[in-house]
Amino acid sequence: MSTLTPESASAAKSIDVLAAAPSERTAPAAPVQVGIGAWPGILLNETHKGLLLSWSYKFNLLTMMLTMGFIFIGIVFFMGRGDLDRAAIPSALLGYLMWFYALTAISNMSWDLREEAQTGTLEQRYLSPAPTGLIQLGRSFSNLITTTIIVGLFTLVLVLLLGVELPLRLAAIPVFILTMMGLYGFGFLIGGATLIFKQVESLANLVQNMLLFLNGAFLPVDRLPTWLAVIAYTLPTTQGIIVMRKVVLEGESLLAVWADGSLVWLLLHSVVYFVVGWVVFDFCERKARRDGLLGQY
Amino acid sequence: MTPAIEIQNLSKIYRKRSGIPTKAVEQLNLSIAPGEVIGLLGANGAGKTTTIKMICGLVEPTAGHVALNGYDVARQRSIAVQQIGAVLEGTRNIYWRLSAWQNLLYFGRLKGQRGSALKQRAQALLSELELWDRRHEPVRDFSRGMQQKVAIACALVADPPIVLLDEPTLGLDVQAARTVKEWIRELALHRGKTVVLTTHQLDMAQELCQRVAIMRQGRLIAEEPISTLLDLLRNEQYELRVEGHLPQDALQLSPQLAQTPIANALTITHDNGHSIVSCPASSQEALYDLLSAVQQTGMSLISVQRAEPKLEDVFVHLMESDLMESARAEGEKRPARLGKNTERKEAA
Numbered sequence: 001m002s003t004l005t006p007e008s009a010s011a012a013k014s015i016d017v018l019a020a021a022p023s024e025r026t027a028p029a030a031p032v033q034v035g036i037g038a039w040p041g042i043l044l045n046e047t048h049k050g051l052l053l054s055w056s057y058k059f060n061l062l063t064m065m066l067t068m069g070f071i072f073i074g075i076v077f078f079m080g081r082g083d084l085d086r087a088a089i090p091s092a093l094l095g096y097l098m099w100f101y102a103l104t105a106i107s108n109m110s111w112d113l114r115e116e117a118q119t120g121t122l123e124q125r126y127l128s129p130a131p132t133g134l135i136q137l138g139r140s141f142s143n144l145i146t147t148t149i150i151v152g153l154f155t156l157v158l159v160l161l162l163g164v165e166l167p168l169r170l171a172a173i174p175v176f177i178l179t180m181m182g183l184y185g186f187g188f189l190i191g192g193a194t195l196i197f198k199q200v201e202s203l204a205n206l207v208q209n210m211l212l213f214l215n216g217a218f219l220p221v222d223r224l225p226t227w228l229a230v231i232a233y234t235l236p237t238t239q240g241i242i243v244m245r246k247v248v249l250e251g252e253s254l255l256a257v258w259a260d261g262s263l264v265w266l267l268l269h270s271v272v273y274f275v276v277g278w279v280v281f282d283f284c285e286r287k288a289r290r291d292g293l294l295g296q297y
Numbered sequence: 298m299t300p301a302i303e304i305q306n307l308s309k310i311y312r313k314r315s316g317i318p319t320k321a322v323e324q325l326n327l328s329i330a331p332g333e334v335i336g337l338l339g340a341n342g343a344g345k346t347t348t349i350k351m352i353c354g355l356v357e358p359t360a361g362h363v364a365l366n367g368y369d370v371a372r373q374r375s376i377a378v379q380q381i382g383a384v385l386e387g388t389r390n391i392y393w394r395l396s397a398w399q400n401l402l403y404f405g406r407l408k409g410q411r412g413s414a415l416k417q418r419a420q421a422l423l424s425e426l427e428l429w430d431r432r433h434e435p436v437r438d439f440s441r442g443m444q445q446k447v448a449i450a451c452a453l454v455a456d457p458p459i460v461l462l463d464e465p466t467l468g469l470d471v472q473a474a475r476t477v478k479e480w481i482r483e484l485a486l487h488r489g490k491t492v493v494l495t496t497h498q499l500d501m502a503q504e505l506c507q508r509v510a511i512m513r514q515g516r517l518i519a520e521e522p523i524s525t526l527l528d529l530l531r532n533e534q535y536e537l538r539v540e541g542h543l544p545q546d547a548l549q550l551s552p553q554l555a556q557t558p559i560a561n562a563l564t565i566t567h568d569n570g571h572s573i574v575s576c577p578a579s580s581q582e583a584l585y586d587l588l589s590a591v592q593q594t595g596m597s598l599i600s601v602q603r604a605e606p607k608l609e610d611v612f613v614h615l616m617e618s619d620l621m622e623s624a625r626a627e628g629e630k631r632p633a634r635l636g637k638n639t640e641r642k643e644a645a
Contacts, residue, residue, distance in 0.1 A: 045406035045407060056395070120385055121388075124390055127354075127383060128408060129379050290356075294356075
């Protein structure tokens with residue numbers, strides 16, 4: 001109807017302007033072209049956002065830390081058959097911490113992707129000029145930082161309460177980085193599966209439990225039957241724990257662990273996991289685009 | 298001039314787990330000029346969202362190409378996505394646990410923007426949204442309309458020349474929808490953005506868009522300027538609104554009116570205690586005769602206005618026409634198939 005009210009008059013005026021040739025209206029500025037130089041900033045931006053989101057779940061982080069403590073104390077008492085075997089704690093603690101890193105890396109990767117798909121922010125992330133794998137890597141960094149803070153506080157409490165001695169050695173840093181590289185590569189495999197199948201909790205749980213019992217955190221891998229030991233050696237973190245114990249608890253140098261082949265095996269293992277994880281994630285992402293699954297939950 | 302959006306032979310076929318292919322978009326061709334505001338209309342499942350997602354590069358086409366300001370989305374994705382900002386259908390699009398300020402900075406940096414220029418732009422957008430004072434509050438504490446405005450601001454923070462808005466008022470109350478609509482108008486009028494708008498609110502499309510593309514079952518069934526589409530159903534008529542109930546034959550009894558050519562073309566409908574008399578607008582003289590006849594009934598005249606067709610009527614008309622055409626085509630195919638089967642049987 002053409003009944004004239006003040007509102008419709010304003011709308012009619014708008015239509016007049018809209019009806020004008022597009023070139024007669026204000027021309028938009030061309031966007032600033034973003035190149036590869038912006039990628040590190042985009043990666044750090046994702047890390048920053050991940051930290052902000054983690055901080056918004058403060059209560060959850062605290063609960064996670066308490067759970068982590070109770071499980072560890074329970075396991076240590078179980079291993080000592082009701083007693084606290086202080087001599088066995090550092091080795092078990094090192095393995096347990098690595099397992100905790102694996103736990104958060106795997107579960108957070110699937111949880112984050114699923115949540116972002118549900119809320120539609122995942123599709124918005126795909127509108128970035130940077131590769132999505134790189135953005136996901138930024139999110140993994142934030143996860144690594146958050147986990148390190150939890151692990152650091154937890155270890156500090158154990159050191160103060162139980163008098164556990166865990167030597168700090170610089171040589172542990174490259175071993176830790178390599179272990180995390182393999183671990184997050186594995187996380188990318190799970191992330192890729194999340195993009196396609198959405199509900200991958202049972203797969204993530206299976207892997208987390210396998211890691212707890214088979215990665216040598218509490219039971220040395222060489223005591224396992226051969227067939228099971230082969231599986232255990234292929235899991236992420238197993239080789240990292242072996243090398244980490246040698247370097248941190250036995251005081252071996254990096255040269256020594258390189259010479260005995262354990263560091264070489266860790267390097268190879270981590271590179272393969274990272275590359276395979278990245279390739280699988282990329283493949284799943286393409287499939288998700290092809291099948292229109294990115295925004296679906 | 299390079300089109301802002303160039304869509305060529307775009308098709309998307311989804312292969313479901315059952316193996317049955319579903320055609321979501323079929324041979325779509327569309328060219329959108331820079332600064333144009335175009336409405337993409339259609340019923341649910343018409344292929345609008347799939348089209349928007351293919352424009353964004355979020356869904357890979359089965360065939361065809363999309364270019365944004367000349368950049369091919371498939372081959373030059375990194376540059377192509379810098380041309381667009383999008384608010385997608387039915388999702389939050391932003392982080393509700395973060396504040397409006399954090400969201401704007403995050404999405405700006407995600408698009409490669411940085412430094413003081415980004416902060417100035419974020420500040421300007423939040424000020425225009427009247428959210429500057431609440432910029433540090435989590436978005437989850439905002440009203441739905443405000444959240445949607447933050448989502449639109451995030452889509453604009455890198456200042457893209459093309460804005461894709463998929464059902465931007467879906468689920469909003471009247472007030473919030475109006476606020477968002479004003480913003481879209483602002484984008485179109487004062488910022489020169491190319492806007493692609495999908496909506497079920499056809500009055501909004503009629504008000505904001507210069508041109509609409511109507512889709513049905515993945516196909517484009519019409520693509521015209523709004524005025525051309527309205528002309529399809531433009532039937533020059535006057536409408537007289539009268540207080541009270543006017544019987545169908547009330548005006549036929551008037552001897553003065555009975556002599557005029559419109560006597561047999563009058564229709565009377567009733568609406569909320571009012572009677573609406575419609576008559577062809579062919580003759581001013583006949584209109585005055587009609588007014589006299591109404592006066593003689595002793596009923597109060599409320600308004601006289603020229604009836605304009607609505608986009609909604611045109612939309613329904615086009616959908617029904619296409620449906621009938623499809624049914625006819627299907628009907629023609631069926632006997633042909635039956636005929637072949639019969640021939641085969643006879644041959645056997």
